[in-house]
Amino acid sequence: MALSSDDQKRISEALEARVSNWDCSLCGESDWTLADGIVAIVLQDTPGTVALGGRTLANFALTCSNCGNTLLLNGIVLGLRDIVEKEKKLEEEPGKPEER
Numbered sequence: 001m002a003l004s005s006d007d008q009k010r011i012s013e014a015l016e017a018r019v020s021n022w023d024c025s026l027c028g029e030s031d032w033t034l035a036d037g038i039v040a041i042v043l044q045d046t047p048g049t050v051a052l053g054g055r056t057l058a059n060f061a062l063t064c065s066n067c068g069n070t071l072l073l074n075g076i077v078l079g080l081r082d083i084v085e086k087e088k089k090l091e092e093e094p095g096k097p098e099e100r
């Protein structure tokens with residue numbers, strides 16, 4: 001699910017309010033690209049299994065435009081629960097048109 005331009009703006013503002021050093025830890029450049037969607041990290045209740053529709057951590061991904069180093073930032077910690085829950089709700093209702 002793509003992020004709306006308003007969501008992308010709010011994510012950028014949340015990051016700019018919290019991040020003081022934008023230098024990539026691998027290459028030292030500071031040109032990052034926000035992925036156009038949510039990255040879900042699956043929480044496993046039983047090791048070795050993956051439950052479809054199970055619990056996840058919802059993250060925004062920033063990728064270094066120079067070396068590809070990718071950072072995952074938790075959307076809840078950033079105070080953007082409404083964005084990650086909207087994305088999750090839309091994913092659960094694939095036939096529902098986008099509300100943009």
Ligand SMILES: [Zn+2]
Nearest residue numbers: 024027064067
């Ligand atoms: Zn880099």
